[in-house]
Amino acid sequence: MRTKRVLLAWEQGAGFGHTIQLARLGQRLMAAGAEVVAAVRYLQNAGPLTEAGIRTLQAPSWPAPAPRPGDVVPASATLTDSLARVGLRDSASVRAVLRAWRELFDAERPDLVVCDYAPLAGLAARGRARVMQASTAYCLPPADLEAMPLFHHFHPPAHTDAEVLASVNDAVDAEGLASIDRIGGLFGGDDAFVRSFPLIDPYADLRAGEAEGPVMEGVMREREDGARSIFAYLHADVAARPDVAAVLMALADRLEIHVPGVEADWLSALTGAGARVHRRAVPMADALARSRLLLHQGSAGVAADALAAGVPQFTLSVHVEHYLNGEALAAAGLSRNVPLFDPKARADVDAVRAWLEDDDALLIAAAAGRMHRAMLDEANPLDMLTGRCLDLL
Structure with missing residues (x-):
């Protein structure tokens, strides 16, 4: 029997937090007998994965959409707006990324894809592998959301859920994949695990259950008396x-x-x-x-x-x-x-x-x-x- 293979996928976001937490999970899965490979957004941040003995690949890059006035906004007001600006508003860009993921899955043949802020990897994996959505709370809204909540009033959203949903569905239809019927469907899968404490979950009131909690390296100790x-x-x-x-x-x-x-x-x-x-x-x-x-x-x-x-x-x-x-x-x-x-x-x-x-x-x-x-x-x-x-x- 072929050893079960897990592909860890990271598409959006920055910093080492994604690769650190994926490496912790990957080590556990390897210890349980699975083969683990990771496809990451930035190879320069792959150190935690390679140090854990996990083979690392370049994840498909999201082509930047044609610029629009107002694109340079430091803090988008909704998650939809953030994702639209980096590529989801352009169906041709979405289709290119979906095709690249499908080619990668054809080569790697994973049995399970673990998505860390990787919505297009999750869409491309449907029907080919089981999908676990595992990310911090902000990056993993409930899959049944009909509309993304407005998070602040510093800047109004420049994109609507309907616009982005139409763009994504044009691409998945062109690739012969099943369309999604709501914006939360970008984060659908066979299971979802929210790697944050409930206190810092911006979707806490919209989830059916509480966030499960952060994936930590070890036990955090209490602050020492007299710490300064x-x-x-x-x-x-x-x-x-x-x-x-x-x-x-x-x-x-x-x-x-x-x-x-x-x-x-x-x-x-x-x-x-x-x-x-x-x-x-x-x-x-x-x-x-x-x-x-x-x-x-x-x-x-x-x-x-x-x-x-x-x-x-x-x-x-x-x-x-x-x-x-x-x-x-x-x-x-x-x-x-x-x-x-x-x-x-x-x-x-x-x-x-x-x-x-x-x-x-x-x-x-x-x-x-x-x-x-x-x-x-x-x-x-x-x-x-x-x-x-x-x-x-």
Whole structure:
């Protein structure tokens, strides 16, 4: 009997969060006897997968659609709008990606495709393999949604659900695939697993059940008594903003920082000012255990780590998913959020310092940490996701 094969697919989004979490799942599936291959959007982010011994391929790229006025909007108001801008509004682009996925599936012959923010991979896999949709909450709306919710009022949506649905269906019809009857059908499959805590699920009120929880590397420890460091985990383009750079310099004497992929000398001024600069990624459990505050962009994975560790957060959100996470944390008393895509917004060192010294924030974060660690102890999301993938196989 042929060994069962799993293909891990990642199409949209950026950063290492996608490949880190797929690698954790892939390792478990290989340990259970499956063969695992990954097709990823950015090969430069494939390190976690290759280090886990997973063969890695370039995923089909989405051709950029012809530009339209208003395309340069930093934070789309709906998920439909975001996906339209990067290709789904153009049926020819959609068809090209579907055809490329089908050719890849013909070559790899997967029995199961695990989709991490990979809607076209999921559509192309129907009838060829079982499909598990597994992603963070923002990237995985319920498959029965008739309309995507409006997330903010900074900018109005430029595309409608009907427009994108028609574009996608033109392409799937041309490829001989079954059409979808609602916008949520982009995220349909045989099963779905939401890799976020319910607290930061923007579709929580629209789901039939709760989000299952983040796929973590290990047990997150409680923040240490007397922890005083500020841990900053930022993308280079955010850390380089003049207002953010000024905040980092002002806090350098208490700062630990990691900026993935940055040149070695880029952070030399911070080192000279007394900051502890990490050239390589550090285990989040270790960094958060000694931190009084986490400064980051609001990514779901990092936010989940801090939630479980009981560490207050300060989010500098640069697009809508990060903004939604930051706002949800702020509403729970766990963070302060600055939407950097708003032209009027600026990072301010006084605001960070005030939050850093807020003792009530520490108490609230500690309580949230106990609650979220208990959730993970009761049902480990990585165990659950692995088991459900094996059930599909």
